[in-house]
Amino acid sequence: MSAPLLWADGLCVAYGRVDAVRDVSLSVPEGSIVAILGPNGAGKTSLLGAIMGVLRARGDLRFRGQALAGRAVEQRVADGMSLVPEKRELFVTMSVEDNLRLGGFRRRGSADYGDTLEEMWRLFPRLKERRAQLAGTLSGGERQMLAMARALMSRPRLLMLDEPSLGLAPLIVKDIFRTVAALRQTGVSILLVEQNARAALELADHGYVLENGSVVLQGPASELREDERVIAAYLGIKTVAR
Amino acid sequence: MDLSIGLILIQDGVTNAAIYALLALALVLVFTVTRVIFVPVGEFVSFGALTLAAFEAGKVPGTVSLLLVLGIAGALGRLWTERQSLSGRMLATIAVETIVVPALIAALVTWLAPHKPPQIVQVLLALLVVAPMGVYVYESVFRPIAEASVLVLLIVSVALHIALVGLALVFFGAEGSRTTALSDASFTLGSLFITGQSLAVLGLTLVLILALYVFFDRTLIGKALRATAVNRVGARLVGISPAFSGRIAFALAGIIGALGGILVSPLTTIYYDTGFIIGLKGFVAAIIGGLVSYPLAAGAAILVGVIESFASFWASELKEVIVFMIIVPILLVRSYGTQVLEDEE
Numbered sequence: 001m002s003a004p005l006l007w008a009d010g011l012c013v014a015y016g017r018v019d020a021v022r023d024v025s026l027s028v029p030e031g032s033i034v035a036i037l038g039p040n041g042a043g044k045t046s047l048l049g050a051i052m053g054v055l056r057a058r059g060d061l062r063f064r065g066q067a068l069a070g071r072a073v074e075q076r077v078a079d080g081m082s083l084v085p086e087k088r089e090l091f092v093t094m095s096v097e098d099n100l101r102l103g104g105f106r107r108r109g110s111a112d113y114g115d116t117l118e119e120m121w122r123l124f125p126r127l128k129e130r131r132a133q134l135a136g137t138l139s140g141g142e143r144q145m146l147a148m149a150r151a152l153m154s155r156p157r158l159l160m161l162d163e164p165s166l167g168l169a170p171l172i173v174k175d176i177f178r179t180v181a182a183l184r185q186t187g188v189s190i191l192l193v194e195q196n197a198r199a200a201l202e203l204a205d206h207g208y209v210l211e212n213g214s215v216v217l218q219g220p221a222s223e224l225r226e227d228e229r230v231i232a233a234y235l236g237i238k239t240v241a242r
Numbered sequence: 243m244d245l246s247i248g249l250i251l252i253q254d255g256v257t258n259a260a261i262y263a264l265l266a267l268a269l270v271l272v273f274t275v276t277r278v279i280f281v282p283v284g285e286f287v288s289f290g291a292l293t294l295a296a297f298e299a300g301k302v303p304g305t306v307s308l309l310l311v312l313g314i315a316g317a318l319g320r321l322w323t324e325r326q327s328l329s330g331r332m333l334a335t336i337a338v339e340t341i342v343v344p345a346l347i348a349a350l351v352t353w354l355a356p357h358k359p360p361q362i363v364q365v366l367l368a369l370l371v372v373a374p375m376g377v378y379v380y381e382s383v384f385r386p387i388a389e390a391s392v393l394v395l396l397i398v399s400v401a402l403h404i405a406l407v408g409l410a411l412v413f414f415g416a417e418g419s420r421t422t423a424l425s426d427a428s429f430t431l432g433s434l435f436i437t438g439q440s441l442a443v444l445g446l447t448l449v450l451i452l453a454l455y456v457f458f459d460r461t462l463i464g465k466a467l468r469a470t471a472v473n474r475v476g477a478r479l480v481g482i483s484p485a486f487s488g489r490i491a492f493a494l495a496g497i498i499g500a501l502g503g504i505l506v507s508p509l510t511t512i513y514y515d516t517g518f519i520i521g522l523k524g525f526v527a528a529i530i531g532g533l534v535s536y537p538l539a540a541g542a543a544i545l546v547g548v549i550e551s552f553a554s555f556w557a558s559e560l561k562e563v564i565v566f567m568i569i570v571p572i573l574l575v576r577s578y579g580t581q582v583l584e585d586e587e
Contacts, residue, residue: 054478073483074481077479082479085479089473093472098469102462102465102469104480105466105482106480151479
């Protein structure tokens with residue numbers, strides 16, 4: 001097996017004296033989808049923040065074999081990492097198209113910059129209809145699509161999605177997950193943080209369960225789907241509700 | 243007071259307002275992009291004006307040595323903030339941008355100044371000496387503390403202002419200077435006597451505002467600056483580094499401040515500390531624009547200029563008081579009129 005795209009060992013994130021992430025080790029193999037599950041406050045968002053460089057972290061972190069320590073967020077974007085944050089963080093007073101163009105800021109002037117934009121319009125036709133509209137006027141689902149498209153404009157090797165289904169209607173969630181599945185075909189690897197454990201495990205190759213900042217369980221997604229502890233904690237209620 | 247006096251006062255006010263508008267735009271730009279209230283923008287006005295005056299006298303201005311010193315300070319600031327990711331190539335870039343360029347400018351100025359070049363060359367030289375200080379001030383002072391609170395940034399900004407005023411006194415002495423008008427043409431329009439200088443001021447201001455508009459609305463780098471102002475986190479996530487935006491914002495502020503000084507120096511005598519008062523009036527306009535709105539700030543600058551001009555006619559000893567008083571009702575109205583905006587989730 002070749003070296004994983006992303007590799008973390010003993011990653012810790014602390015807010016003051018409180019540890020949000022404790023000694024987490026994980027890897028994202030090239031071309032795979034890896035899901036991180038866990039309850040609210042388990043440290044999932046902090047973990048993504050640490051990988052992206054938004055948060056200060058201790059531990060060993062490697063991307064494409066290179067150590068990431070000391071690399072700023074912008075440099076990690078240039079390296080091929082992209083994060084769609086939970087809060088989307090769109091440029092709300094700017095048009096949809098401007099948001100996308102800025103997503104490719106590091107690649108401005110490159111020959112296929114326009115092609116990437118066309119690709120995004122194909123992938124998210126709804127956004128093309130609204131290209132001149134201000135990002136702040138979009139619906140929740142459209143915002144999520146825009147945030148994903150903006151992140152993809154940098155042509156990342158690793159796309160990190162933080163709760164892409166949060167606060168969205170079930171139909172739209174389906175749409176988003178279909179898009180994520182389609183993205184895998186384009187060769188981008190995905191690290192997915194998701195509350196919707198069922199959908200996430202159906203999509204993912206591998207899963208990690210995070211509780212209180214530590215990995216308590218990990219394995220191939222197919223195994224996690226059958227794991228009694230996962231069913232009880234994350235899939236159970238929905239099974240009953242069916 | 244009759245109509246003709248009124249018209250003269252308005253002309254006068256609008257001419258001054260153009261300069262306040264430029265400074266207000268610079269303040270809004272720097273604040274929205276970096277959260278720094280750039281108090282020393284006024285010193286750039288003084289430096290610009292007095293540097294030009296020195297060239298007119300055929301002297302090498304003291305700002306040249308300040309440029310060299312600030313360049314070195316900028317180099318140290320960059321070495322410190324980028325200490326974790328320094329490469330040979332980056333060291334070379336830093337050396338060129340902060341040491342070589344100021345040295346070349348200094349050499350050029352020292353060589354040309356005694357020859358009393360034509361006015362347009364003097365103006366360009368003054369811009370060349372003063373404008374780059376904006377970037378060096380950012381690299382040396384504000385970038386290393388970019389994550390600090392707005393209050394800390396403001397206090398540092400005031401400290402920098404005081405330091406630069408002191409240096410201005412050292413370089414230029416206590417006596418004021420006035421430069422020759424950019425244009426000595428003049429003509430009358432009805433009862434109104436229009437000077438070429440006020441037309442030059444208005445014309446250049448409009449051109450600069452238009453250029454800024456095109457920059458922010460049409461270019462990706464301009465949009466990147468707006469993006470930084472709208473959403474700092476989002477901007478970083480798409481790879482726009484705060485340092486990149488900050489550098490451009492301060493560079494523009496340096497150019498605008500220096501140009502403001504060059505434009506105002508034929509209109510009024512500039513002392514080493516005059517720039518501060520001019521900058522404060524730009525600040526009043528920027529505040530009226532909520533420190534975020536360019537059009538509101540520019541419009542407010544016209545209001546400030548005209549009020550000042552009428553105030554100096556009716557109650558000249560109270561003119562500054564009146565100008566700075568208008569900020570009080572406006573802040574009241576603004577604070578009642580706006581709801582507290584919650585961060586969108």
